[in-house]
């Protein structure tokens with residue numbers, strides 16, 4: 001725990017004043033004896049806690065008695081203890097905001113420190129509660145790589161060394177949706193997940209495999225081509241760069257899902273997990289919410305609802321009536337809603353954030369089980385493509401246990417995914 005004393009902003013000055021007052025209360029110095037304060041308590045110790053929770057060992061064995069005792073034996077007369085920091089995790093029993101994951105229910109690290117200080121007659125305690133702009137408690141905090149200052153990037157990476165890579169393309173999505181739907185959707189889901197759980201979001205990659213033969217659509221590589229000369233090496237290069245930059249886990253989320261796009265992204269994830277020895281997940285976003293009823297579609301009720309929720313200004317639902325294809329019936333116009341999009345997005349974001357918090361801490365057996373599960377899915381997809389048809393391995397994924405991929409993944413139940421995959425064909 002590095003000790004620091006910062007007083008560069010007004011918030012901090014106010015917080016420091018509050019903390020000094022608190023120290024005086026705890027020290028029994030106040031009222032008629034207040035003038036003795038500066039003379040009596042001059043060895044003041046400030047502990048700036050910047051400890052993340054991506055590893056289950058971090059702070060897990062925190063012992064307040066030993067901690068306060070060590071500081072007291074060092075001669076400190078007062079202690080300024082942080083309740084939270086730039087890392088953003090609450091070290092007390094917070095009702096809102098994320099608690100430090102290694103502080104089990106019933107424990108309150110900050111409360112324990114204050115309790116120990118009060119028990120001691122050798123020194124006093126002060127505390128401060130500071131608010132930073134860049135904490136997971138701030139719903140609007142910046143997580144987009146390209147918009148971060150270096151100091152913010154370093155802080156975000158130190159708090160949680162996870163990077164998101166959203167994938168999509170520009171493709172016709174009916175007369176009612178913006179053309180960049182796939183990448184816009186994936187990007188915003190990643191941004192929300194990073195705000196909720198930590199991590200940095202790389203700019204979205206526009207361009208992939210497949211795309212409709214429609215106006216305003218860029219097809220970088222054919223949907224039904226075995227060969228892949230652009231997407232795979234590009235993703236592998238990016239993963240290598242993320243690793244070189246110090247990230248410990250990578251989540252590639254594709255909002256575009258031609259079948260070979262899905263295979264390529266998942267394959268790169270499994271391969272780069274082994275190549276880099278850090279977890280790399282590559283999945284379409286709808287696989288994380290199939291148990292909520294979102295089965296993935298193209299400009300249908302699901303995708304339109306998601307865009308209505310994530311970017312309401314980019315959907316003009318009444319335009320669908322002019323679309324000879326999507327407007328044939330009123331099913332999408334009646335069925336799509338921002339509320340439905342919020343439901344799907346909430347589940348996807350919750351699972352992404354949970355994964356992001358867990359992945360850097362996966363040990364070797366966990367990572368290997370993850371790769372076996374992902375490879376089992378890829379095997380079914382490749383085999384089905386060769387022996388039957390392109391979508392053969394997807395037929396069962398929309399019903400029964402096959403919708404549970406997202407739940408199993410977030411829970412780390414990789415053996416169940418592996419077993420499930422063996423029944424896909």
Ligand SMILES: [Zn+2]
Pocket residue numbers: 173181182255256257297298299303
């Ligand atoms: Zn789409």
